[in-house]
Amino acid sequence: MAIPTKYPTEPLKCWPKAKEIRQQYYKDYATAHDRGGIRWSGGAWAFDAVPMGLGDDVHVMTGEPYAASIAFDRKFAQECQDATDARGWARDLCSYMRIYWGSMYLNRFFFGGEFPKPDFYYQTQICCSHAKWDQEAALYENVPFFCIDVCVGPYETLDEDRLNYVVKQLHDSIDGMEKTTGRKYDDEKLIAAVHNECRSTSLWAEICTLNKAIPAPLDEKTMFSLYVLATLQRSSKQIGDFYEELRDEVKDRVARGIAAVPYERCRIITDTQPPWGFLKIYRYMEQFGVVSVGSLYTFGLEGIFGDQEDGSWGPRKTPQQLGIKIKTREEALRITADWNLSRPQWQHFYDPAIKTRMMLRIYNEWKLNGVILHLNRGCEGLTVGSSENRLGLVKAGVPVMTYEGNMADEKEFDERRTTSRIESFMETLGLEQIEAARAAQAAS
Amino acid sequence: MIEKFKEWYETRHAYARQWKERTGGKVVGTFCTYVPEEILAAANMLPVRILGSHEPQDVTEPHIFGMFCPFCRDALAQGLKGRFNYLDGVVLAHSCIHFRQTFNSWRIHLPVQFSYYIPMPNTVQTPHARLYHTVEVEKFKKAIEEYTGRPITEQDLDRGIEILNRNRRLLRKVYEYRKLDHPPLTGEEAMYMAVSSQFIDKEEHSKVLEAVLKELPERKLPRDAGIRLMAVGSENDDAEFFRMVEAVGGTVVIDEQCAGSRYFWNELVPNGNRMAAIADRYIDRPPCPVKDYPGHSRFQHVLNLAKDYRAQGAIIMQEKFCDPHEGDNPRLKKYLEDNGIPTLSLEFDSTNPLGPFRIRVEAFLETIRGEELF
Numbered sequence: 001m002a003i004p005t006k007y008p009t010e011p012l013k014c015w016p017k018a019k020e021i022r023q024q025y026y027k028d029y030a031t032a033h034d035r036g037g038i039r040w041s042g043g044a045w046a047f048d049a050v051p052m053g054l055g056d057d058v059h060v061m062t063g064e065p066y067a068a069s070i071a072f073d074r075k076f077a078q079e080c081q082d083a084t085d086a087r088g089w090a091r092d093l094c095s096y097m098r099i100y101w102g103s104m105y106l107n108r109f110f111f112g113g114e115f116p117k118p119d120f121y122y123q124t125q126i127c128c129s130h131a132k133w134d135q136e137a138a139l140y141e142n143v144p145f146f147c148i149d150v151c152v153g154p155y156e157t158l159d160e161d162r163l164n165y166v167v168k169q170l171h172d173s174i175d176g177m178e179k180t181t182g183r184k185y186d187d188e189k190l191i192a193a194v195h196n197e198c199r200s201t202s203l204w205a206e207i208c209t210l211n212k213a214i215p216a217p218l219d220e221k222t223m224f225s226l227y228v229l230a231t232l233q234r235s236s237k238q239i240g241d242f243y244e245e246l247r248d249e250v251k252d253r254v255a256r257g258i259a260a261v262p263y264e265r266c267r268i269i270t271d272t273q274p275p276w277g278f279l280k281i282y283r284y285m286e287q288f289g290v291v292s293v294g295s296l297y298t299f300g301l302e303g304i305f306g307d308q309e310d311g312s313w314g315p316r317k318t319p320q321q322l323g324i325k326i327k328t329r330e331e332a333l334r335i336t337a338d339w340n341l342s343r344p345q346w347q348h349f350y351d352p353a354i355k356t357r358m359m360l361r362i363y364n365e366w367k368l369n370g371v372i373l374h375l376n377r378g379c380e381g382l383t384v385g386s387s388e389n390r391l392g393l394v395k396a397g398v399p400v401m402t403y404e405g406n407m408a409d410e411k412e413f414d415e416r417r418t419t420s421r422i423e424s425f426m427e428t429l430g431l432e433q434i435e436a437a438r439a440a441q442a443a444s
Numbered sequence: 445m446i447e448k449f450k451e452w453y454e455t456r457h458a459y460a461r462q463w464k465e466r467t468g469g470k471v472v473g474t475f476c477t478y479v480p481e482e483i484l485a486a487a488n489m490l491p492v493r494i495l496g497s498h499e500p501q502d503v504t505e506p507h508i509f510g511m512f513c514p515f516c517r518d519a520l521a522q523g524l525k526g527r528f529n530y531l532d533g534v535v536l537a538h539s540c541i542h543f544r545q546t547f548n549s550w551r552i553h554l555p556v557q558f559s560y561y562i563p564m565p566n567t568v569q570t571p572h573a574r575l576y577h578t579v580e581v582e583k584f585k586k587a588i589e590e591y592t593g594r595p596i597t598e599q600d601l602d603r604g605i606e607i608l609n610r611n612r613r614l615l616r617k618v619y620e621y622r623k624l625d626h627p628p629l630t631g632e633e634a635m636y637m638a639v640s641s642q643f644i645d646k647e648e649h650s651k652v653l654e655a656v657l658k659e660l661p662e663r664k665l666p667r668d669a670g671i672r673l674m675a676v677g678s679e680n681d682d683a684e685f686f687r688m689v690e691a692v693g694g695t696v697v698i699d700e701q702c703a704g705s706r707y708f709w710n711e712l713v714p715n716g717n718r719m720a721a722i723a724d725r726y727i728d729r730p731p732c733p734v735k736d737y738p739g740h741s742r743f744q745h746v747l748n749l750a751k752d753y754r755a756q757g758a759i760i761m762q763e764k765f766c767d768p769h770e771g772d773n774p775r776l777k778k779y780l781e782d783n784g785i786p787t788l789s790l791e792f793d794s795t796n797p798l799g800p801f802r803i804r805v806e807a808f809l810e811t812i813r814g815e816e817l818f
Contacts, residue, residue: 088774092511092765125566128540131737132771138738139775145738149567151538162563165576172570349541350561352548377511380767384541387509388549 007215007259014245025232026111032059041118043130044231049336052193053185065231067096070110071276071408094129095378095408120180121145127381144180146173154350155342166337187329194332197235198318203243204230205303205315210250211293212366215259217250220292221282230302263437265289271373272297272382273407287438288431293366300344313361352385356392370399378406401425445655449636456643460492461530470532475547477707478537478564480581480722486596486604487588493642494519507549513765514794515679516542523554533558540734540768558591567737568727577723601718611646612708614653621660622697623753628663631696632686638704639681671809674750675699677761678769688798693809698753700746706730734768743779750785757812760789
């Protein structure tokens with residue numbers, strides 16, 4: 001049997017910086033009050049540019065990445081979920097939510113000390129679980145909850161009335177935040193935050209687009225640690241600056257033919273959050289020469305995409321790139337509302353056919369050989385319509401494998417069964433384990 | 445006359461087919477109870493709520509992953525099995541993510557002439573929901589006009605509004621009788637009555653309601669009411685369960701669920717702007733948990749019902765995997781109990797284990813009776 005091509009690989013130079021930003025983020029949140037600052041919590045899909053108008057000392061902790069961090073620590077994750085179950089909440093609810101609540105109920109912060117109580121919760125209402133999550137957390141912590149309803153249908157049907165509905169709520173939320181914090185809102189800070197939000201999410205889309213290259217400069221397992229920065233606080237200048245640096249490095253990798261997976265010979269995407277405690281399944285696939293170049297999840301949870309001049313899919317042009325100068329609060333809010341409503345990962349909430357179209361686009365443009373769908377029992381929001389996605393992909397001739405699991409509750413993931421399914425899928429794709437790849441992993 | 449509701453419930457598909465044949469009108473499947481039926485009634489259409497069958501279903505696995513609620517899968521199964529093949533159109537008013545899947549799979553695999561999604565606000569507590577929804581109701585009206593090729597006049601709308609309001613008014617009147625020490629109708633009968641209004645021609649349904657209202661003052665049930673209970677939940681049209689509860693010493697005297705009172709509780713209040721009044725009616729109705737943000741405005745309504753109807757206990761009927769209700773229930777349970785209403789929480793599937801449920805209901809009733817002793 002012919003030995004597959006081995007591409008050169010090298011670690012990402014900016015990797016330590018990503019780690020450092022993440023660690024500092026949680027530290028800043030925990031200590032914000034010590035410095036007279038403000039803390040708010042909510043979802044990674046909250047309009048995070050909006051609270052930035054309250055000052056430079058406003059710190060956020062988004063719930064999903066916090067819970068995902070805990071998911072890596074199976075023991076604490078279980079303790080948190082047990083604490084939530086003990087209060088009568090259903091075990092099938094969002095596992096991120098159950099972990100976050102558990103950490104709150106136990107009054108234990110994963111990064112040390114007591115659970116830092118936020119000054120308010122700020123969230124969008126698109127996922128049934130998301131909104132309940134912060135409703136309960138705000139009640140428990142006895143702090144205000146600002147909830148922005150974004151259920152205005154898919155972006156392709158957005159009109160002025162629907163956009164106005166979201167914008168008006170954003171205005172109200174600013175009034176509410178001013179009352180809650182006693183601070184005067186600074187529109188200039190909002191404008192800067194919206195600028196950075198658009199910049200960082202367009203940059204992330206650009207980075208994902210660079211993964212169309214063969215060999216792929218990034219693998220999904222690595223991307224998980226990079227996209228997460230946008231889920232932490234996409235409107236911060238620091239994240240935008242980091243993504244610029246990352247974009248330049250990934251461009252350089254493409255130019256030099258640096259691969260993420262040395263024996264790349266099969267390209268796939270996955271779907272939804274992975275079972276965080278079992279990312280080794282990605283490493284296992286690498287033994288077959290498989291690289292997961294991403295997913296609609298890693299691309300479009302935060303990355304904002306648009307049609308390019310050549311008809312392909314890539315980063316949406318930012319207002320700055322279009323020469324739009326934001327001057328007022330109203331303009332800033334309209335831009336952030338429109339920008340967020342175009343998020344790829346919000347579209348399937350209305351129609352799985354839109355997601356199937358996006359996945360087929362990725363399949364063709366990223367030159368894929370198959371798709372693996374994680375039927376994620378831990379996240380109703382991202383698993384909505386997955387079965388119809390499977391049917392749509394299969395109808396289009398795409399090889400598809402599914403596996404059941406849970407992003408953060410290990411009790412609902414069967415590792416052996418999943419690897420068996422992967423083996424079968426590899427067989428259907430005509431792939432055998434590459435001995436050199438297996439040996440290299442064993443040695444590392 | 446009250447038996448008519450059960451008959452309708454059991455023969456709903458035959459009824460819709462006959463209605464279509466008899467009137468030549470269009471039948472529109474409604475997904476969730478937030479569809480503004482006033483518009484459909486104004487256009488002489490028959491709104492038929494898409495419901496499940498409570499039979500074991502085996503056809504939805506390829507379409508909806510098993511972690512989603514049994515109701516959304518059961519409802520889709522009815523479509524896939526061809527039981528709703530008389531529908532001319534389908535409409536969804538933005539609901540929970542579970543039931544949106546039913547609508548979307550329906551649109552993909554069961555094409556109909558008319559399909560429409562109404563982005564009904566999900567945070568009905570925001571003051572901006574009213575204007576926004578008014579515009580969306582107007583858009584829906586236009587879509588119906590385009591589909592039928594006939595304008596909906598103000599007179600049509602007034603007629604549609606009155607058809608719906610009359611039915612709501614009559615249902616409320618019947619519900620008043622459930623406040624009596626010896627309610628002249630059972631919870632099971634009330635369930636058939638309320639849920640059948642969701643798929644029977646409202647004018648026909650209202651006529652039967654009027655006849656029932658004449659009979660009720662004289663109607664005596666050959667049973668003791670026993671413990672007065674409230675049913676709280678979502679789409680709970682599980683007749684066998686209600687029958688069982690009422691066979692072991694309880695009577696369901698009030699409900700707070702979308703197969704019952706949440707559907708018809710509030711009337712439309714005319715305000716000079718028909719579209720705004722229709723929008724307001726759905727914004728102001730007792731909310732489904734999926735729309736109840738940022739506060740739990742629903743809890744006070746549930747408690748008010750329990751008090752008004754003198755419920756001695758509440759059965760919280762939790763549809764398995766229903767996140768919006770799961771996100772309310774522990775706090776709702778505590779809220780009721782803190783206000784002196786004992787609760788029993790049960791998890792429901794399409795088919796249910798009546799034996800174990802009976803044991804739990806009996807134990808619950810015994811507990812309540814025990815409290816009465818001391």
